[in-house]
Amino acid sequence: MEPLDRDGLTEREFLERYQVGDYERPSVAVDMVIFAVTESDENNYRKLPEKELRILLIQRGGHPFLDQWALPGGFVRPNETTEQAAARELKEETGVDNVYLEQLYTFSDIGRDPRTWVMSCSYLALIIGDLLQVQAGDDAANAAWFKVSYRLLKEYKERMDGGYVHKSQQELRLSSDHAELKAIVEWTVTVTETSTKTTYAIVSNEGLAFDHAKIIAFAIERLRGKVNDTDIALHLMPKLFTLTDLQQVYEVILGKELLKAAFRRKVANLVIETDHYTENAGHRPSRLYRRNMEVL
Amino acid sequence: MEPLDRDGLTEREFLERYQVGDYERPSVAVDMVIFAVTESDENNYRKLPEKELRILLIQRGGHPFLDQWALPGGFVRPNETTEQAAARELKEETGVDNVYLEQLYTFSDIGRDPRTWVMSCSYLALIIGDLLQVQAGDDAANAAWFKVSYRLLKEYKERMDGGYVHKSQQELRLSSDHAELKAIVEWTVTVTETSTKTTYAIVSNEGLAFDHAKIIAFAIERLRGKVNDTDIALHLMPKLFTLTDLQQVYEVILGKELLKAAFRRKVANLVIETDHYTENAGHRPSRLYRRNMEVL
């Protein structure tokens, strides 16, 4: 016997009679932070090209934030999950499919979209730089891959009554042929006896739409964290790559140089060596590796 | 001069004329996984009481999932963020304020709520067990603290064409005076050349409403991860505690025993020793510590 509620209805009866209330609902968008690593052109035949970490941005064609640059994204439709919406947007914007995709954070600051109540469920995507080159050209004219630079600007700690406040400001710079964007994002960690609260704020912002500077900063922080203790960076690599390639990808994500010997020991289990080598490099050839899919 | 859009409007003019479209929007709820650690009663005067990890659940009084147990939560209101909604719900349900609160994940599976389109932005909260005892009594009769057990049931790895599939099933058991709930949650990691996808599914479910078994499993995984490399566990401790207390909290969260000497070395920098000691313990007194708020 099915249980009945206060009105004597079964669950089926209840659902048949259920009326959606007319209280206000938010729009929910997905915004994608799509990372790829590309190589800069190098003139010296001997030197290796430098790696660059890039993200895809789209120039807005209408208000609000007209002409400013925004993360690719769109609204979640009925009968799809945020994950599916993210995969759909990614396919539409870049043509790629079946790549690394991870939910980042849901941003819901009031007034973050001046039009109406919009929450953003943000996603991180990693795609292989090789694929990107093809796409960048025939993409809509208002899309561009921006080189990412993200570094500590200043930092301080202060003792408050019964706790501490720790602030740090990070400078985010995004550059492409089309524009140079700059924003400063501040992280405030307030520690008291019983709680630890972290808040993020955009201190200054030149050319980035909405609160997207914050979302990008969030994505970079997540990527940096995961690079250190997962094999996530391998999703940015082509099928075959050298360990130096991989090290450069780690370095460009982390924004610092790594020691070769220690790096090779660290990633030894994440890759599988092949019998192939680089050729015509102007120096000693390098062994090519592929991703070890059996990690953990 | 302000930029004008295709219709020759400034941003102000655009926003004044903006009409909210009539496309369908989801409801957005926050669901709280509220953890606390309590002590079991111990009859032997010499033995220390055992610690138990508990979460707060509420028995549903109406359809759907009538009489089943659900996470406390509610809908996000206009003019509040999900974070504020979470803090509000927490205050309403437990009376506590200013505690550790962290966004977990946004769940949006279609059909997760049989009534209508509802996404759940889930939050993890940690409260001090001492505070809870007071509250548990005068709380609504339909709320209860459930002891949590979460352990690996089975695990396997399979080679697929061009990749691997790794599945693991975890058994979640929740017990209180009111009910014994049990669910099995399965994590599937599909690894291919270019991607790594993780999906979660509820394999079986006895007594838990909605997809809350998944949310709880997610919260436990997050808590376990953070216990290992942050000071998050200290948010579950009272002002003064012994290192043995703290070790037991780690053990009950991680579901395994730790070595005393190694544990004490590990947490040495997370705590500050005081000149107070336990008394009348039936054995050697133990030094009391407090949280070091200056950690990193």
Add this chain to the structure above:
DNA sequence: TCAATAGTGTCTCTAAGACACTATGTA
């Protein structure tokens, strides 16, 4: 031949695992 990169060896330092040992208040 040599510039530039590929790749290895090894010393040090730190942290975790393992386990044995000493210390002490209260029934």
Add this chain to the structure above:
DNA sequence: TACATAGTGTCTTAGAGACACTATTGA
């Protein structure tokens, strides 16, 4: 006095940091 817990010492193992060294190609 002895039980149960408090707390320390130290050997081993694993991994990262640091740095020097050898190896190899192609213009």
